[in-house]
Amino acid sequence: MKVTIENLKKQYEKIMAVDDLSITIKDGELVSILGPSGCGKSTLLYVLAGIVEPTEGNIYFDEKLINNIPIEKRNIGLVFQNYSLYPHMTVLENLMFPLKMNKVSKNKAIEEAKAISNLLKIEELLKRKPKELSGGQQQRVAIGRALIKKPGLLLMDEPFSNLDAALRIEMREEVKNLQKDFNITTLFVTHDQEEALSISNKILLMNKGKVVQFSTGEELYHSPSSIYVATFIGNPKINLIKKEDFIKNIGNLEKILDERIKTFGIRAEDIIIYPKEERYSELTIAHIKNIISLGRDTHITLICKGIELKSIITGECNYKIGQDVFIKFKKIHKFRDSV
Structure with a gap:
């Protein structure tokens, strides 16, 4: 799915969270939205998801204007940092839930859930409930639940922020491989430059609601467009x-x-x-x-x-x-x- 954003604005009283943002994300790209806290990263993601209404501007999925299309009809998968699993359901039931909502038969839903659990290496956890899982296992279930309905767009909001350093690196590799296997357009919100550089085709660097630079990680590092970009990317600082x-x-x-x-x-x-x-x-x-x-x-x-x-x-x-x-x-x- 190609995503086109034209002159997008989102204002909360006196705060312009997203300020006249225009970009195009190609079908199948993995784009990280990077920037400091309060720069508008998550707001942009929530506007794309349909959770938050834009103040101005247009959003197109492929060539279709989706401004007024409700979240359940946008063909998206969502993964949040707090996993948002249903605590009373088993892993199998959590994975099946999106298919159940789409009126998929129980047998077909079980088949699809087992297939995605095998892909995510959680097939032995299907009978467990979320409280019996580690953070990494819960995150795999959340990713599986987002992917099982084969969305056109996957939106991930700081999905690894609650994981330890070693597991974060492991999950980056898994998401990168899954994204490539599914060939699904993915937007990945993070404040971690190493995370963005390691998994993305492109990085959208934001500051105060604006696009500062939208390019590959290599270009951000080797050809920064401004001092802000040069100092944000790289350790030690330039x-x-x-x-x-x-x-x-x-x-x-x-x-x-x-x-x-x-x-x-x-x-x-x-x-x-x-x-x-x-x-x-x-x-x-x-x-x-x-x-x-x-x-x-x-x-x-x-x-x-x-x-x-x-x-x-x-x-x-x-x-x-x-x-x-x-x-x-x-x-x-x-x-x-x-x-």
Whole structure:
């Protein structure tokens, strides 16, 4: 199912939760809606679901306008962070419920429920009730219940927020594989950039109800459209330096100088460190202020002519706090907005 959103607005009194949003999501895409708390992520999802009415704008599923179509007729599957399973029903009954509501015969519903439980590796849990399940098992049941009616659009609102870190990673892989197997258009709300980057075909990054950038995770990271995007995506955060400070203290930028550029950004992994004794030419000298080892990666804080820079190296680290080194930059991002 293709989803087209045109000039969508949702206003709550003085708060514009979704502000003139227009995007098109292709059939079969998995799109993460990413952003900080209060940016409008969940509101957008609820408007698409039909739970919340838009203030202005239009929504099309394929070429059909669905603004006034009730939730039960939108052909969508919903998965929430609190699972929303019926506590008095078994897993089998929870899975069968959407088919029962669609007047599917009991035998056919049982057959479909067993098939989806096998796909989600919960076939041994069919006789249990939700209170007898772990968080991960409950989430699998919730996903199965959303998928069993073969919806055209799957909407997921922070579905893994109640799971521990290891299980979150496992569930990401499962959702990604299921989405691919079912070829179902999916919108996945999250505030976790790693989660969005790991599962999505595209990411819709929002701030204050607006689209900040809608593109692949790779483009968001390597070609951010603004300082907001550059600082939101990536860990450690990108180093930001005012143009005048960069030119004065760090390097000659004649080849890339542009009057419209106000800020330069350098990702931590794009700072290449060389030992001082190797005497490379045309490099900038820096002083190592701090070193934090995180196993595979080492985070190094550098002071370069009064400017603090965060760098990261992978593998063995032979540098020491207090050491002077040479640095160069593999890639420099240029922004027209100020820090």
